[in-house]
Amino acid sequence: MRVAVFATCLVDALFPDVGKAVVRLLRRLDQDVEVPLRQTCCGQMHVNSGYPREALPLVRNHVEAFLEYDAIVVPSGSCAAAIRHQHADIAREYGDGVLVEGAELVARHTYELSEFLVDVLGVTDVGAYFPHRVTYHPTCHSLRLLRVGDRPLQLLRQVRGLELAELPDATSCCGFGGTFAIKNADVSTAMLADKMAGVLATRAEVCTACDSSCLMHIGGGLSRLNTGVRTVHLAEILAS
């Protein structure tokens, strides 16, 4: 099985430690991972902001970068969902038949990190040690578009030293929503305020999730308020 990591543009640019953690974790689980350097971005921001035509070259680049792999692991529920649910549609609307086929193939081989670990590798105990009180925020796209269910929690429960605190009103959106966070900054911030109140109520030291984008938003708010609570991607906990 040829396994590739699609780090996502956000991790590549701003959160390289998340990408490194995915590589380290998969190697520890005896996977010979590759990071095709042709990868850039899944194009979700363009599609969801109303620029599907502009997303076409990104979809094409992504498909060509990952076509030959049997499994593509993505540390983002949102990007995995875009690849699975949007790429073939974009190819159909603006591209060609070859691209549609390629996009469908890549979509079938794409896994969000917790899906790959639990469903493909069949592991929940990845040998991690993380001695902190942690709360888990299920991101909307991992929850409702990918239906990852409790896979991330199954993985977290096996982490040594980790004390899991249940997040109140966990399934409500944190307010990130891509360009929504900018275009509707006030509503986004009102949603963030409630999410942060939930996180603080757990008295957790760390808030984790499957998406660096939502964590950047939650973490940015927690930092602004000097709460001392950190945001850490699931991959980083599992690789510890």
Add this chain to the structure above:
Amino acid sequence: MTGPLSGAPFPEAARKALADTQLRRNLARATSTIRAKSAAVVEELPDWAALREAGAAIKDDVLANLDRYLVQLEEQVAVRGGTVHWARDADEANRIVTRLVRRTGETSVVKVKSMATHEIGLNEALAHAGIAAHETDLAELILQLGHDTPSHILVPAIHRNRAEIREIFLREMRGVDPSLTDEPAALAEAARRHLRGQFLSASVAISGANFAVAETGTLAVVESEGNGRMCLTLPRTLITVMGIEKLIPTWRDLEVFLQLLPRSSTGERMNPYTSMWAGAIEGQEFHLVLLDNGRTATLADPRGRFALRCIRCSACLNVCPVYERTGGHAYGSVYPGPIGAVLSPQLTGVAHNTSLPFASSLCGACYDVCPVAIDIPSMLVHLRAEAVEAKGRTPERAAMAAAAWTMADSTRWSRALRSARLGRLLGGRRALPPPLSAWVRSRDLPEPPRHTFRDWWANQR
């Protein structure tokens, strides 16, 4: 036109609403109560998923064969002594209703709660013609007395709490007991006394419809208070205004929708009052106004048409994190919340409201609860593209095109990352140029990393 849209763009209207802490408290309390009730009664049905699929399939059949079913409905209503009128838009519908009321010689009418008549601005049109329309639904009465507009499809006065309602009654309701308390029972009793006189004296009633059965010409109104039933049965003339998408093919199809609707809307197993009538009953005159008002244009869009499946249960409003914080008025439309964000721009044309499709974080909660499985998030994304097209050349479009060009090629992308890192070192964690500056109003930026992920991978190999 008397269309549903007006006012400021969503972000601006939302900012005002967010500043109203009383409103936010009222909404959070009300939506979380309905949400929990509805979730509980949906969960207890083992065949909910199948019902939902059936509901969607029946509505899709209606939309695919609307021409045939509408003619069938007209025939069936006519056979049973009713008269059917066809209205292309709001103005035509208002003209028809005004003419029908005038013919009776009456200058006042009673109304059953109806979204379609709000959509066309019927009360205002009637007032213009010297006809007073009295709302009889409790929440609609509260709004009418308070010179207010609905902010929710099912619970139009959801933004008001009982203390505020008491104040409105004391101020506006003629002959109200000045010692009125804000106990729900006392408020309801005051409304009952106020309305009773109107029911008994009215000779014209105007209603909407939840469903119309093409096969039998039956119209159905479901409600909780019984006010609707009073209006539908007491007056001599009944005029029903109904959007053309409210059709269902057969009587049996009601079985599906009368399960889906109450559980999704009020969180009840069955709604307290279900009134059904076919044509005119003895001694009564019945008119049915079939309203298009942008619906056939919506039907023409293969991705947008699913909004016409909507049965106005408002489950999507109750689970929407955006609606919960802004309330309905911020949407500037009769149809607020997620369904409003996809329906309203289509009814008036997207160019007339380019901000509504963006009034969502695309969290997907609306799609999960929709009893007729409308994929609202995907439709929002589709309408965003239309809104972008409608706006033409903008700085955002240029930025998006530049970003796409850069990101479509890994060499250009890695070069861009290197120069961006230099820029970040100068900018700190709390400064960004507009429009990105909206981010740092409430959120710090992450610490800039020492290297990119791709550089790390390239080096360690």
